[in-house]
Amino acid sequence: MTTETKELLNFDYSKYDFKDSTDNYTYKSEKGLSSQVVQDISRMKNEPEWMTRFRLKALEHFDSRPMPNWGGDLSEIDFNNIYYYMKPTDRNSQSWEDVPESIRKTFDRLGIPEAEQKFLSGVGAQYESEVVYHSLLKDLEDKGVVFLDTDSGLRKYPDIFKKYFGTVIPPNDNKFAALNSAVWSGGSFVYVPPGVHVEMPLQAYFRINAANMGQFERTLIIVDEGASVHYIEGCTAPVYSKQSIHSAVVEIIAKKSAKVRYTTIQNWSKDVYNLVTKRAYAYEDAAVEWIDANIGSKLTMKYPSVYLLGPRSRAEVISVAYAGRGRHQDAGAKAVHMAPHTYSRITSKSVSKDGGRTSYRGLLHVAKGAHHVTSHVRCDALLLDEESRTDTYPYVEINDDTATISHEATVGKIGEDQIFYLMSRGLSEVEAYNMIVMGFIEPFTKELPMTYAVEMNRLMALEMSGGVG
Amino acid sequence: MVYELEVKDLHVSVDGKQILKGVNFKVKQGEIHAIMGPNGSGKSTLAYTIMGHPRYKINNGEIILNGESIGGLTADKRARKGLFLAFQYPVTVSGVNLTSFLRSSYDSIHSPNGTPGKGGVPFIQFKRTLDQKLNLLQIDPSFTSRYLNEGFSGGEKKKCEILQMAMLEPRIAVLDETDTGLDIDALKVVAEGVNKLAGPDLGVAIITHYQRILRYISPQFVHVMFEGKIVHSGGKELADQLEEKGYGWIKGGA
């Protein structure tokens, strides 16, 4: 508590509000999307033939598919007004000292170097489209753990890469997965060998920095039998006047008895379209957890999924969405039960303020023959004022009548009596509101490592500040 | 300086309904008052109004603390001036553990520079005080890792109110039915707690229905409220009379 409070109070909020000059970029693709651009990207990266073909095929899917007409309003996206590839530096540094000065300064402000010393076992920091900095502690390397940017993963581990890439989320899965498959760049590639437990979380930071630039990172995580890992992706973004797109794909394969946790704190600036496909395959006795916070962006459409493919596999999704003025968080989760005795639990918390809108969109599917499935879904929405809005769209498809299912949804407001109670103990009105909201999202925050929990509460307090009550 | 809270000819309405109809009442640091009266007579209304609940509108009269009219101040400002209310129905705040709540609250009240929430009080000092108060009130320290009032039994809620009072060290405290819902052991603990905290620095007004808490806490003054007014004031013997004759006696006499 003590350090937490102190950090909270000394925190420099301006770090969420900066950007660097874009003069140093060594390569910027033409604006817009064409097979030429896709081929250029692949050539720039010296990719094998199969990847070039994969990309071009994905582009066809992208072109042929209509825009989704559900979820949020996508009509303002202009795919021709986006840079699809940028490369800030030719180097992919192995040690901090090798990272160019301008980029280091940015990371300094994000607090990465100190954090690395103490908490990280490896840092993959994505600056624009390219990962420029990677470090991996020696003992992880010795255990055979691979933690690379995805481009390097493709170069150094071509066999395992090709075996799994695009298998969980094929390019024709949806329009934005197709887009990502065509122009992807960066992201993380993680492989944890059988029986290896990665004790400290692997962390990656992502930023969007150039106006109108798309970011299409691609992450592939393979956790072999009996192994475990916790991957953390934290996003902070500067503020822009023009819209941009973030369309990532994250694929996770949790083999027999493997455990994977994937934590995200998403805080894109308020003009970003955040259209992300995240999916995991869980085999026999495996456990997959998505811990997912969506705070920023103009529109987020994101539904982390777990396909429970093996008996007794487990899925947990805990998510928080915050929508302030002009924002729409269309988030949720999917649990697809394909095997018997599988378990899923989905907890969704959303907060809407100043006319912001949150939607919970969830799918629970139980296949025929997947007997004795258990699933609990709980979504709680908090509306901080009358203009804000929240909806739930739960889709439930149960094809086996041995399933035990519960679904609870609540919509709440902060009561005058709660505020009065806290104020009678000396808290100001704003502090009282903040405290109630922090408490509301606590089921999420308590899952975060300490430093992230502190960061999360700061972000929320920052978002909530101004015009409460 | 001896703190004094004075309620003068207080008329209060809530949601358009007139409830207090001219209450006069004074409590000083070091004094213990009991306020009794039948259900619905306006005791909680008086308590809420003293603390500044926004739903309770003062139509007439004043609330004065040390000569300053505080009727226009928000609850947090009143708390910082040394007022405290132990709620008849404490409110639940999910996900906020008691320690961090007490920490924020303590900091708001005790920040030396009067700017709450700026980390004015070192954590060590807070923690030391908390341990000491827990010990004083015989509350298990593990209690403080629970969420504020969530799933608390009636007795635990009331103990928690007293713990908050102990931490905030108010000059004037109103305890609204802090004895209700307590079994005899809990009642003793709470009463002893109040006695330990009472003293020259604390003025207390205990709102209660029951004689039994007054066996443990000895008030110098007893007031009887009826239909939005204090209709009788006297010494401890008034409580005995009430016990004997019930409120019917008041109605007759009023």
Ligand SMILES: Nc1ncnc2c1ncn2[C@@H]1O[C@H](COP(=O)(O)OP(=O)(O)OP(=O)(O)O)[C@@H](O)[C@H]1O
């Ligand atoms: N929001 C409201 N609208 C209308 N009447 C109200 C409202 N709140 C309280 N009252 C009424 O005001 C009166 C006084 O209530 P109050 O809670 O102050 O009584 P009390 O003396 O504390 O009673 P008890 O001993 O039952 O706690 C009651 O008749 C109650 O119904």
Ligand SMILES: [Mg+2]
């Ligand atoms: Mg009452």
